[in-house]
Amino acid sequence: MTPESNDIRERPSPNFGTRGEAPNVRPINMLVLHYTGMQSAEAALDRLCDPEAKVSSHYVVEEDGTIWRLVPELARAFHAGISYWQGDRDLNYVSIGIEIVNPGHEWGYRPFPEPQMAAVEALSRDITTRYRIPAHRIVGHSDIAPDRKTDPGELFDWPRLARAGVGLWPPPGAELARQRGRGVGPVQRIAAFSDLARIGYSVVPGDEHIALAAFQRRFRPERWDGLLDAETSARLHELRMAVEAARAAAEMSRRPGFRFN
Known part of the structure; x- marks a missing residue:
């Protein structure tokens, strides 16, 4: 699936800018996934294309798999807002944003169809x-905005994407087996929050x-209360x-000269 693919429909949004002025154009090095959090796909598309809203994304994916392109990839869409990841801010300049149609937690959050x-x-x-x-x-x-956003949420199938080579989902290892059933003391808390920051939060x-609740929504979706326990510490x-x-x-x-074997 390329930008020229016939499978992608066009719905141009006026809400975009440049990725910087030459010769200081920022390179694309991030992908950000969202859910629309609105009652219908059409409502979401209307808002993302409304010049008064001043929000947009590069793509919208409907529940039936229809893909809409709103903003060219080389342009800066307005999707990340106030955000931070791995020392970077102004993430709209370096990212591509995909909005995934789902009512979200406000309108009846539900699993994402096949x-x-x-x-x-x-x-x-x-x-x-x-x-x-x-991947990171x-x-x-x-x-990237844990204090104000919960999307795409705990029902999104991150493990599936990781199996396809998109993103990270580390399999349970020795650390998880070692930590299960243990308590979390001051030393473990310091290490866990250090890990959280080094990951990028x-x-x-x-x-x-x-930030811990955001991590749990993605990497421990069965529990996302923001409380640190041994299993969350191990997954961190x-x-x-x-x-x-x-x-x-x-x-x-x-x-x-580097080449993958």
């Missing part, structure tokens, strides 16, 4: 391949539970290790 997930998977895989977006730079809106002292550790490995691989791939 045709929709298949379309999101194919589109995301194409985008991340073409722009060589590393594929995020949900709640990852904005961790505000005194409000660590906000395992994801931090996966992020560091992904960063190293991305850095290696940028070296002159």
